[in-house]
Each structure stands twice: as structure tokens, then as C-alpha cells.
Amino acid sequence: MDExxxxxxxxxxxxxxxxxxxxxxxxxxxxxxxxxxxxxxxEIEVDENxxxxxxxxxxxxxxxxxxQLEFESSKLSNTGLLNALQALIRLRVDPQSTLMTSLxxxxxxxxxxxxxxAENLCSLGESLLEFEGPSCAMLExxxxxxxxxxxxxxxxxEIVMVYKILQVTSREGQQCQNLLNRLNSVTSHTxxxxxxxxxxxxxxxxxxxxxxxxxxxxxxxxxHSVKLVPxxxxxxxxxxxxxxxxxxxxxxxxxxxxxxxxPKSIITMHPQTVSKVMHxxxxxxxxxxxxxxxxxxxxxxxADRLTTDQIAAYIIPFGTLNYVxxxxxxxxRKLEAVLHTRLRHFQPHTLLNLLHSCVLIQRYPINxxxxxxxxxxxxxLQAQPPGLNRVVMSQLTQLFLTVTLECPFYEGPKLLSxxxxxxCPTLHSSPDVQLFKRVKTGLLYLLKKRIYFAxxxxxxxxxxxxxxxxxxEEGFVLPAAQLEEVHRxxxxxxxxxxxxxAHSYNLLGEEAIKQRHLQLLGYQVVQIPFFxxxxxxxxxxxxDYLHKxxxxxxYG
Numbered sequence: 001m002d003e004x005x006x007x008x009x010x011x012x013x014x015x016x017x018x019x020x021x022x023x024x025x026x027x028x029x030x031x032x033x034x035x036x037x038x039x040x041x042x043e044i045e046v047d048e049n050x051x052x053x054x055x056x057x058x059x060x061x062x063x064x065x066x067x068q069l070e071f072e073s074s075k076l077s078n079t080g081l082l083n084a085l086q087a088l089i090r091l092r093v094d095p096q097s098t099l100m101t102s103l104x105x106x107x108x109x110x111x112x113x114x115x116x117x118a119e120n121l122c123s124l125g126e127s128l129l130e131f132e133g134p135s136c137a138m139l140e141x142x143x144x145x146x147x148x149x150x151x152x153x154x155x156x157x158e159i160v161m162v163y164k165i166l167q168v169t170s171r172e173g174q175q176c177q178n179l180l181n182r183l184n185s186v187t188s189h190t191x192x193x194x195x196x197x198x199x200x201x202x203x204x205x206x207x208x209x210x211x212x213x214x215x216x217x218x219x220x221x222x223x224h225s226v227k228l229v230p231x232x233x234x235x236x237x238x239x240x241x242x243x244x245x246x247x248x249x250x251x252x253x254x255x256x257x258x259x260x261x262x263p264k265s266i267i268t269m270h271p272q273t274v275s276k277v278m279h280x281x282x283x284x285x286x287x288x289x290x291x292x293x294x295x296x297x298x299x300x301x302x303a304d305r306l307t308t309d310q311i312a313a314y315i316i317p318f319g320t321l322n323y324v325x326x327x328x329x330x331x332x333r334k335l336e337a338v339l340h341t342r343l344r345h346f347q348p349h350t351l352l353n354l355l356h357s358c359v360l361i362q363r364y365p366i367n368x369x370x371x372x373x374x375x376x377x378x379x380x381l382q383a384q385p386p387g388l389n390r391v392v393m394s395q396l397t398q399l400f401l402t403v404t405l406e407c408p409f410y411e412g413p414k415l416l417s418x419x420x421x422x423x424c425p426t427l428h429s430s431p432d433v434q435l436f437k438r439v440k441t442g443l444l445y446l447l448k449k450r451i452y453f454a455x456x457x458x459x460x461x462x463x464x465x466x467x468x469x470x471x472x473e474e475g476f477v478l479p480a481a482q483l484e485e486v487h488r489x490x491x492x493x494x495x496x497x498x499x500x501x502a503h504s505y506n507l508l509g510e511e512a513i514k515q516r517h518l519q520l521l522g523y524q525v526v527q528i529p530f531f532x533x534x535x536x537x538x539x540x541x542x543x544d545y546l547h548k549x550x551x552x553x554x555y556g
Contacts, residue, residue, distance in 0.1 A: 001026060006033050016041050016053070020061040031076045034065050035084035042087040051092050070099040073106045078116055081106060082123040089131045111141055118149055122161040129164060139165045143176065151182050159187050160198045163205035184214045191220040196228040200236035203243035212247070222249045229257040230265075234273040241280045250284050252503070263294035271306050274298065275313035282317035285508070287501035289325075292318065296325040300334045308346045311338060312354045319357025321501050322509040332363050339368060348380045349392070356395040359402045360509030362516075369403060370412040372396070378419060393421045397462055398513065405520040424462050424514070431456075431466050432496025435530055439494050442542030443467070447477060453492075454480035461521050463514050467492035469550065490550060491523040496530050505531060526550050 006029075013019050019041055023029070029037075041062070045052050056062055069076070069084050076084065085103045093100060107124055110116055116124065125142045146162055162183060166176055187202060194202070203221050206214060225232075225240050232240060244254070262269070262277055278295060281288055299306075299314050306314065315335060318325070325331060335358075346354070355365045355372060371377055378396075382388045400415035436455075443453050447469075457465040470478040473487040499511045507515075515525050526549055536542045548555045 001029075001033075003030065003033060007036055010037060010040050013040070014044065016045050016056050016059075019044070020059055023061050023065070029068070031069065031072050032080040034068050035076065035080040035087070038065055038069075038087035038091075039083045042090040046090045054092075057091065057093065066093070066099050070102050073102045076106070078110065078120045079123075081110070082120055082127065086123060086127045086130075089127050095131065108138060111138060111145065114145065116145070118146065118154065118158050121145055122157050125161045125165055129168065139169050143169065143179070147179055151186050154186065156190055156194055156198050159183065159190065160201050163202050163209075167205040167208045180209065180211065184211065184217050188217045188220055191217070191224050194221075194224065196231040196233075196236055199224055199228055200232060200239045204239040207243045207246040218243075218247050218249070222247070222251060222254065226251060226253045226257050229254070229261045234270040238273055238276045241276050245280060245283055250286075250502070255286055255288060259288050259290045262291045266294045266298045271302065271310045275310050278313050278317045282320050285321065285500075285502045287321045287323055287504050287506055289323070292321075292323055293325050293327070296327045296331045300327065300330050303334050303338050308342065308350060311335075312346075312350045316353055316357040319360035319509045322361060322507055322512045324361050328363075332358070336365075336367070339365070343368065343371065348377060348384055349386070352381065352392065352395055356399055357509070359399060359406075360513050362406070364402070364407050366403070366407060366410055366412075369399065369410065372399065373413045373415045375416075378416075388419070390421060393419055394424050394462075397421050398424065401462055401517060402513070405517055420462075422460075422462065423458055423464055430498070431494045432498060432530065435496045435533070436466065436494050438533070438536075438542060439467070439492070439528055439546070441539055442546050445539050445543040446546050451479045451481070452477045459521075461517070463518060465491045465518075465523075466494040475553075489523050491518050491525050492528055492550070493525060494528045500529075505529065 006026075009022065010019065013022060019037060023037055041056070045056060066088075073081065081103065085100075085107060088100060088103070111121075111124065121142050125139065128138055128142075143162060143165055146158070162179075166180065169176075184206075191199075199221055203218070203225070206218060206221075211218070222244060229237070244250070258277065262274075266274060274295060277291065280286070281291060295314055296318075299311075303311065303314075317323075343351070351368075352372065355368060358365050373396075378388070381392060386392065396415055397420045400420065403410040440453075440455060444450055447453060453467055453469050454465075455467050457468045459465060468480065469490040469492070470480060470482060470486045471488040471490065472478055472485050475488075478486060493511070493515055495507065495511065499508055500506060501508060515527065518525050528546075528549065533542065533545060536545055
């Protein structure tokens with residue numbers, strides 16, 4: 001049969017059974033046709049989970065195809081040889097078989113002889129990456145041959161293949177940095193042509209190879225990714241999000257693209273992809289209500305199918321970013337039900353992070369705190385990295401403080417004093433230096449003397465106050481050092497942008513719980529948010545603002 005007609009008929013067949021029937025009707029078949037038949041079979045029979053029907057490897061027609069290729073490998077065209085190799089690797093044919101040994105040996109010989117085109121090299125590289133992994137010595141040869149070619153004339157496929165090979169052969173890119181520099185330069189001119197798969201592969205490779213100096217290329221790829229969000233597969237989106245995190249990228253347009261894509265696709269998304277989206281939002285402090293609301297509803301439906309790490313990844317950002325979704329009642333009912341049935345499956349630090357995030361938004365895990373405060377659980381925490389460091393002990397202390405102040409009906413075990421810390425080292429607690437300086441200058445103008453307020457004051461209650469002002473019974477300001485006759489304490493919270501979600505006036509969970517607890521401890525909490533004072537032009541206006549804010553009864 002004419003080859004053109006053969007491939008036309010072959011490509012119209014949709015099952016391996018029909019392909020075998022078609023092939024058995026032919027008396028003679030060229031090696032190129034045999035290789036093409038194998039490739040078509042692999043396209044039909046292999047999916048993301050591997051080979052659908054392993055018994056097809058025992059089919060007589062399949063075995064005849066393999067027999068022909070094994071003994072005619074030296075006569076195959078480069079394309080036929082590499083197509084056959086790629087198909088057999090995907091079909092999971094025994095790598096130690098004489099057939100695979102023959103095809104690999106022939107490929108290596110042609111590679112060494114410089115007989116392969118750039119497209120052939122890409123095809124061989126893809127096969128070897130799937131077949132032998134990072135240890136394959138032939139991958140190094142492919143890179144060496146590719147370097148001899150004119151990189152400027154490469155298409156996206158060649159570029160992507162070299163990135164993938166470099167990613168597994170020299171993980172930090174030091175051995176091939178000159179090649180990477182050339183490659184990064186060429187790639188920056190082809191970004192707009194890249195498919196979703198190619199864009200995600202290159203971003204992932206740049207992150208693995210630590211190409212932090214390729215700023216222009218990374219920026220261009222991140223901007224290009226905005227348009228591709230609806231078309232990424234789950235794994236591609238995960239790779240892109242990891243690259244965004246590694247390179248410190250945060251584009252509002254990318255967030256908006258995620259907000260359009262995630263809510264309508266979450267039903268079919270893999271839980272690990274949803275977890276990565278939430279992790280990205282949490283790390284970048286992005287409070288996206290469309291995404292968070294969709295994830296909350298998804299959790300209620302799918303929680304029983306999630307791993308313990310995925311459960312934590314879904315829930316913790318709600319506490320970190322201080323957001324209670326509309327479906328909160330059903331969300332936390334479901335979480336409690338899951339914890340009741342699967343509590344012992346959680347790793348200690350994962351469970352602590354999860355329960356701590358709940359109290360940040362006033363969801364109290366009363367039924368599970370006796371376990372958290374038990375000596376056995378605390379020993380398990382200590383035994384696993386990161387152990388009982390200050391952050392972990394701060395979480396424990398804040399949990400204990402929460403039940404003491406907000407859940408007086410709790411009668412379970414208490415947290416032993418040796419596990420409590422006196423000061424809270426939270427990630428975003430430090431005041432904005434410039435903002436803090438302006439507020440203190442305004443206070444000095446208002447109160448006339450520096451002795452009337454103290455800054456960065458440690459309290460006996462775990463929290464550090466930005467600024468404290470003491471008043472006597474008649475409302476007069478006392479010197480900050482005075483301990484007697486203090487009737488009222490004012491805690492000024494100088495909240496810079498670092499204490500809010502990105503592009504939002506929503507306080508982060510750690511700051512919200514601090515202000516809530518200070519009020520319960522008897523402080524008069526006065527919030528000085530950055531957005532209220534950023535436009536105050538001089539010290540007098542700042543003092544006027546502070547007067548109105550702190551002492552509204554005497555203002556005017």
C-alpha cells in the first residue's frame with residue numbers, strides 16, 4: 001500500500017483492535033509504516049495513568065511489528081527509528097528486551113555520527129527523558145550536538161527540549177550557564193509563540209536552574225502566562241504558580257485570570273492544583289473572594305477525598321488572610337466532621353497549623369484542644385522538624401490565650417507554662433518604620449513630651465504594643481513609666497501595609513486576633529491604618545488626626 005494512503009487510513013482508526021485488523025490485511029509494510037503504526041497505537045492506548053490495556057503487548061500483530069523493527073533497525077529512517085523508540089517507551093515495553101537494546105544502540109550510533117537533525121535530537125531527547133531519566137549519558141551528547149547548531153534558528157520545540165535536558169543534567173545550570181544565557185536570550189524573542197505546555201515547562205526549568213538573573217525573560221513569560229491560564233493543565237498551572245513564587249512575581253492581571261478560571265473549573269481540578277492556588281494566594285497575601293468562596297464550597301463537597309495536607313492547604317489561608325466565606329457554617333461543620341474521623345492521620349505540625357488558623361477567624365476547635373495540649377502530642381511536635389521553635393510555641397501560646405479569653409467554658413487541659421512564650425514573633429508584626437516614625441512625631445507634637453507615651457511595649461500577655469498611652473481616672477495622660485493610679489491603657493496599633501492583605505484594607509489574621517485579644521485584656525485599642533494617614537502632609541495634620549482618633553471626647 002502507498003504510504004500516504006496507509007497513514008491516512010491509520011489515523012482514522014480509533015482502537016488498537018481496529019489497527020491490528022487493518023495491519024493484518026497488509027501483505028507488505030515498510031519500516032516507516034511499522035513505526036507509524038506503533039506510534040498510533042501508543043497515542044490510543046496510553047493516557048496519563050499509563051498503558052490502558054497491557055495485554056495488547058502479547059498480540060500477534062504487535063509482536064510481528066516489533067520483530068520487524070528489531071531486525072531492520074539499521075535500515076530505518078531517522079524519523080522512523082525515533083518514532084518507534086518513542087512509541088515503545090510509552091507502551092512500557094521491557095527496557096532490557098533485545099528490541100529496545102537494538103533501537104537504543106542504533107540511535108546512539110547515529111547520534112555519535114552526527115546524522116540527526118535538530119528535530120531528531122528533540123525527539124530522541126524526549127524519549128530518553130521518559131525512558132532513563134536524569135542519569136542518561138546520551139542526554140549530555142544531545143546538548144553538545146545542539147550547541148553546535150545555530151540556536152537563533154531554533155523553534156519553540158528545540159528550545160523547550162534543551163531546557164528540559166539541562167534541568168535534569170545540571171540542576172543549578174552552572175556547567176552550562178553560557179548555553180543558558182544564549183538560550184534565555186533567544187527564548188525572550190519567542191515568548192509570544194509559546195503554547196501553554198511550552199511556557200510552563202520553560203518557567204519551571206528556569207526556577208529549577210535558578211535563573212534569577214533572567215529577569216526580562218521571566219517577566220515576559222509571567223505576562224504571557226496570564227493569557228494562558230484557562231488552557232493550562234493542572235500540572236502546568238502548578239508549575240507556573242511555583243515559578244511565580246520562586247521569582248517573586250505578583251501580577252494583578254494574573255490574579256484576575258485565576259479569579260475567572262478557578263471558580264468555574266474547580267469541579268474538575270485536581271485537589272493538589274487547588275491546594276497550590278491557595279498556597280500561592282496565602283504566600284502572596286492575595287485575598288481573592290471569588291477563589292476563596294469557590295474553594296470553601298468545593299471543600300464541603302470533596303473533603304472526604306482530600307489528603308490531610310490538602311485539607312490544611314484548603315483551610316489555612318482563610319485564617320491567615322482573615323476571611324470568613326459566606327458558606328462558613330457548612331465549611332467548618334464539614335471540617336469538624338473530618339477532624340473527628342481522621343484526627344490521628346494528621347501530622348502534628350499540620351494539625352497545629354490548621355487549628356491555629358481557625359482561631360484567627362474566631363472558629364474555636366474546642367473538642368480537639370485537649371489533644372493539642374497533651375504532653376504526648378507536644379512530644380510528637382518536638383520530635384518532628386521544625387520541633388518546638390518560637391513560631392510553634394507562639395501558636396500554642398496563642399491557642400491557649402484564645403481559649404482563656406474567648407472560650408471561658410473550656411475546662412480541658414491547660415498548656416504547661418514551659419511551652420508558653422512571652423512575646424509573639426509573628427511574620428508581619430513589625431511596624432512600618434517610616435509610618436511609625438511619622439506617628440511618633442505627631443504624638444510628640446500632640447502630647448508635648450516624649451515621656452507620655454512608650455513604644456514597642458512588651459506586655460505580660462504575649463503581645464507587643466506598638467505604642468502605649470496610660471490615663472488616670474479623670475482621663476489625664478500619665479507618664480509612660482508610671483505604674484500607680486493607671487485607670488486606662490490605650491494601645492495604638494500602627495498598621496502599615498504589611499499588616500493587610502495585598503491591595504486590600506482587610507487586616508491579616510495575626511493582627512486581627514492581636515487587636516481582639518488586647519480589647520479582651522482591657523486595653524482601649526486604637527487602630528492607625530496606613531491608608532488613613534498616608535495623605536497627611538505635615539506634623540500638625542498628623543497631630544490633629546491623632547487627637548481626633550485617640551481622644552475624640554476632647555477633640556475640638
